[in-house]
Amino acid sequence: MTSTSPLIPVDELAAALAGPRPPVLLDVRWQLGGPPGAGEYAAGHLPGAHYVDLDAELAAPPGRAGRHPLPDPAVLGAALRRAGVSAARPVVVYDAGPATSAARAWWLLRWAGHGEVRVLDGGLAAWRAAGLAVSTERPADEAGDFAPAPGALPTVDADGAAELARKGVLLDARAGERYRGEVEPVDPRAGHIPGAVSAPTTDNLGPDGRFRSAAELVARFAALGADGSVPFGVYCGSGVTAAHELLALESAGVTGGVLYPGSWSEWSGDPARPAATGELPG
Known part of the structure; x- marks a missing residue:
């Protein structure tokens, strides 16, 4: 699966699953406000896929660091090993379709040191559209050997995000109306980090729910100033959809972006900011 x-x-993916070195499949379906991904997983998933809970296993409990802080490596490692993740075995993650939670899992595995992780383009919706089978059978727990070694991908804190907005490019991956401060459904205050550029993740996808071509994405991010020529980073509401932006950038060949894990949920909770x-x- 190289x-x-x-x-x-x-x-x-279908060919890889039938080959000599099939990947581990992780179902990471999640939506802000529900319904719970575990119920959707139970109703039908890719055959052999293990469910991983974003709130409980791909994030630490919410608090001053935001709604989805980076997870405790011990908790993350236990969940991934239970799902069969090993250092020498490729991993494919998917969600219901837009790839927001799948991107979070992809980024976390990379951050934790796994070198071969990919996201199913189009997610479960694309799998079903291709006429491929789903299963309601939950596979038995496995015994992977992956031990997270955090820090393989860069992050910034609130001060670092502010500096990127001043001296480089800081992309805000939330919907435009949240960036502009017209609405704020979940976080303490409306608005955005001063100097940040609006870059909604929905614009990374085509009408079919798959990622746009590399050429389209290169043009999109170049217009936003994120062409790799200056330092750039990404934030969102709580560090989930920001990973979608980094996934889109990497699929277009633009690397080096950093994630602000606390994102707006942390920033807006600090009245001094x-x-x-x-x-x-402009």
Whole structure:
């Protein structure tokens, strides 16, 4: 399953699963506000896939560090080993389709030191659309050997995010209305980090729910200033959809971006930090 792309199309995954070195499949379905991913997994998933809970296993409990802080490596490692993740075995993660939670799992595995992780492009929706089978059978727990070694991908804290907004490019991956401060459904205050650029993750995808071509994504991010020529980072509400932005960038060949894990949920909870509203002056 060797490829330079972090995305894997349905046909390639189906062939890999039938080959001599099948990947571990992780179902990481999750939506802000529900329904719970475990119930959707039980109703039907890719055959052989293990469910991993984003809230409980791919994040630490919410608090001052935000709604989805980076997980305790011991908790993350136990969940991944139970699902059969080993250092020498490739991993494919998927969700219901938009790849937001799958991107979080992809980024976390990379951050934790796994070198061969990909995201199913189009997710379960694309798998079903191809006429491929799903299963309601939960596979037995496995005994993987993967031991997380955090820090393989870079992160920034709130001060680092503010500096990127001043001296480089800081992308805000949330919906435009949240960036502009018109609505704020979950976090303490509305608005965005001063100097950040609006870059909604929905624009990474085509009408079919799959990622846009590399050329389209290169053009999109170049227009936003994230072409790799200056330091750049990404944040969102709680560090989930920001990973989608980094996945899109890497699929287009643009690497080096950093994640602000606390994102707006941490920033907006600190009354000492400013919040901007409206469009970025330009």
